[in-house]
Amino acid sequence: MARRWTNDLTQADVTPKALWLNRRQIMAGMAGATALSMAGRGAMAQGLEPNTLEQISSYNNYYEFGTGKEDPMRYADALQVEPWSITVDGMVDNPGDYALADLLDGLDIEERIYRFRCVEAWSMVVPWNGVELSDVLDRVGVQSGARFVAFETVVQPDNMPGVRRGVIPFPYIEGLRLDEARHPLTLLATGIYGEPMPKQNGAPIRLVVPWKYGFKSIKSIVRITLTDTMPETTWNNLNAREYGFYSNVNPQVDHPRWSQATERQIGGGLFSRRQDTLMFNGYEDEVAALYEGMDLRENY
Template identity: 60%
Template structure:
C-alpha cells in the first residue's frame, strides 16, 4: 500500500540559478543521462559558509560500490538505474508503516538547501550543496513509537542495473543505522538533490541519507527501506570489518583507522600542490552534536 502525506507548509520559491545552470551544463557533459530536473529549496542557516565543490567534482568522485569500486565507476555505470517509480518502505516501530513515494517523504514545498562538509573515511573531504528534508520530519509523520531506539536503512538490491552487486564485494544489500537521537538531530537529512537539481544516480538517487558529522559511508544511498527498531542494527561495513568500522563512525581525528591516520585530510579540488588540512572533531560540527556523546568513550565507540 502506497501512502501519501498531505503537507500544507507554505512554499518558499527559492532557486539557485547559478548552481542550477552549472549543474545542467555538467549533466550534459556527463553524457546527458537525463534532462536535469530543477528543484526549489529554501536556504538553511545550518549550511556552512565554505564554497561548495563543483558539480563535476561531486558527481565524478565518489564511492558507490553498487556500481564499482573506482571513484569514477558510479558516474560511468549508474545511468542504467531506474529511479522512477520509486518507493521507500517504512517498517517496524511506527504508527503508520507502509510504502511512501519520494514526493511524499520530501515534498518540494519542504525542501531545504544544506551546504555540508563531507568527510570520507579514506581521509578526503568535499563540500556539497545538498537539497532535502530533515529526517526527523519524516519519522515524526510516520509516527515514532516510544520503544524505537534505532533506525535502520537499506539500499536497493538490483544487480541487473547495479553491476557492483554482481560481485561479493560486500554483503548486499547495503545497510546502515543510526541511534534515534542521531536520526532526529536537525543536521540529519534525507537528500533528494544537489546543486539545484534532482539527485544524480551516481550520488544516491532518488533519495539518500546525509549525516555530516560522520564518515561518508554512513550516509547510505538509494534507500528503499527505513526500519525502526529497539535493538542496535548491524551495519554492512561493521559486519564486514568490525575492527576498522564501528557503528558510530563519527569523524574523529584522534582515532586513526588501523591502516591510516585520520588527523588530516586532502580537500578534493584544492589543486595538485595543496597541502593536507587538519581534520576537525565531528567534521566541524562539534558545537551541534558533541552533546549526543557526552560520557561516551569515543575510542571504544568508534
C-alpha cells in the same frame, strides 16, 4: 518548516547555477582559473568553497556500481529510480510502502551546505537539498520503544555491476541511534545544487549525516526500519575493528590502516594542501552533546 538548525553558510555561498554550468565548459581549458576563484569567493570568506557539481558527481564510493571512484559515474545511469517507494516498517504507527512523493509531500526542501568527510581521508563541501529526517519520522509516527533507525539501499542486480561481482555483501545497510536520526543536521537529501540527486550520488533519496564518515550516509534508500536494537551495518559486519557503528569523524581516532588527523579536499589539483580534520567534522557545537559521557575511542 521549522528551521531548527541554521547554516553558517547561506544561499550566497552556493555558486550561481550559470557559473557552475559555465565552469564545466571552462574546466576543459586552464582558462577556468579566474572564473573559479570568483565563484568561490563568498564561501571562501568562511574558509569553505563548495565543490562543483562535476566534482561531487565524478568521485564517488557506491560499491553497487564498482569499487573505482569513477565507476558510479560510469555505470549509475542504469539505476531505475522511477517509480520509487520506500518501505517503512518496524516500530512505527503508520508502516507501509510509501511512494517517494507521498513521503515528502508538504515537507520543506531546504538547502544545506555541509562538509562531507570520507573515511578514506578525503572531503568535499556539498550543497545538498533535502528534508530533515526527523520530519519524515514524525510523518510515519515513531513508537515510544524505538531506539534506532535502520536503512537499506536498493539492489538492482541487472543494473549494478558491483552487485553482480559481490565485492561486499548487498543490500548495503546502515543505521543511526534515534537521537542521531532526530538531530536537525540529519538530512534525507533529494538533490544537489538545486538539481535532482545524481544517480551516482544516491538518487533519488539518500541520508546525509555530516558529522559522520561518508559511508554512514547511505544512498538510494528503499527501507527505513525503526527498532529497539542496534542495527547491523555493512562495514561493521565486514570489519568491526575498522568501522564502528558510530563512525563519527574524529581526528584523534585513527583508522587502523591510516591516519584520520588530516584530509584533502577534492578539487585542489595535484598540489592540493592537506587540512586538519575537525572534531565531528566541524559540527562539534551541534552534536557533541549526543555523545556526552561516551568514550569515543571505544565507541568509534
